[in-house]
Amino acid sequence: xxxxxxxxxxxxxxxxxxxxxxxxxxxxxxxxxxxxxxxxxxxxxxxxxxxxxxxxxxxxxxxxxxxxxxxxxxxxxxxxxxxxxxxxxxxxxxxxxxxxxxxxxxxxxxxxxxxxxxxxxxxxxxxxxxxxxxxxxxxxxxxxxxxxxxxxxxxxxxxxxxxxxxxxxxxxxxxxxxxxxxxxxxxxxxxxxxxxxxxxxxxxxxxxxxxxxxxxxxxxxxx
Numbered sequence: 306x307x308x309x310x311x312x313x314x315x316x317x318x319x320x321x322x323x324x325x326x327x328x329x330x331x332x333x334x335x336x337x338x339x340x341x342x343x344x345x346x347x348x349x350x351x352x353x354x355x356x357x358x359x360x361x362x363x364x365x366x367x368x369x370x371x372x373x374x375x376x377x378x379x380x381x382x383x384x385x386x387x388x389x390x391x392x393x394x395x396x397x398x399x400x401x402x403x404x405x406x407x408x409x410x411x412x413x414x415x416x417x418x419x420x421x422x423x424x425x426x427x428x429x430x431x432x433x434x435x436x437x438x439x440x441x442x443x444x445x446x447x448x449x450x451x452x453x454x455x456x457x458x459x460x461x462x463x464x465x466x467x468x469x470x471x472x473x474x475x476x477x478x479x480x481x482x483x484x485x486x487x488x489x490x491x492x493x494x495x496x497x498x499x500x501x502x503x504x505x506x507x508x509x510x511x512x513x514x515x516x517x518x519x520x521x522x523x524x525x526x527x528x
Contacts, residue, residue, distance in 0.1 A: 349388070351375055357411075359384040364399070364419045366392035372399065382409040382528075383427065390418025393444050400426030400466065411528045412439050417487065425466035425521070431528040432492045432516065439521060440487040440506075443480040456480050470520025475512075490516035492525060 349368045350361045358380050360372075383403055390396065396419025403410060403426030410427025412420075414437055421439040424430065432438065444455045456477070463476045478497065479488040485500025489509070495516065498509035516522045 349391075353377075353380070356381045357384050358382070359386055360388065361386040362388060364388060364391035364395050364423065366395045369395065369398055369402075373402065376402075376406065380408070382411060384411045384413055384433075385416040385420050385424050387414040388416050388420035390416075390420045393419050393422075395419060396422035397462070399423035400462075403427055404466070412437050415440070418442060422462075425463070427523075429524065430522045431524055431526065432490075432522055433528050435492050438489050438491045438506075439516075440489040441479040442482045442484065442487045445484050467520030470518070472514060472519060475514055475519065488512070490519070490521045492516060492522070495519075 348365050349363060351368070351371055352359050353375060356379050358375055360383065400423045403423065407428050409429040409431070410424045411431045411433050412424050413433035416424050417440040421441050424439050444459065459480060460473055460476050463471050464473070475488065482488070483500050486498050489496040489498065489506040493515065495512040495514050496506035496509040497512050498505045502508045517525060
């Protein structure tokens, strides 16, 4: 049986190391490279500390080569620290690599959008402390319109990543959010924001679902 993760890698590909990337990334690579070089603060920063690989900053779409190169056998945990997300496809590719390597993931501070998708690749998933969170929303075009064509694939992706625990109704809720809207998972509380609230996420609607019961995290322990 072909998994949902493997389905993301079907079609025409090019290869960086052992990682297959979609042709969409190849077409965008030259532009992204020039953009990142001109704005180095946009690039995702990576550093190794013991058995951890710590990733921070935006998911720019060009981190896969460096990421794969830093994945020595000693690396057991990927820490996502204060990332607002970024490139959609890259987040899915990171999730696939992490799951294939049976790695643990930790979200420290905030991990939003494509960072949250990458975080789900962890076989074991933790929020670093009670203030840390992951936040999900949909996939958008350059006009910030939700791309309906990917919702079916993403529903399958989330179900597989969470071992079927996440509610399909909840997935569809965050996939239909406007770009500024998100569903935020803290360790003990979940918020649903539409992006218009003056205080996000604390001023948003609280949901009864939790990160633990939805399979977003696998433990309530600190990391």
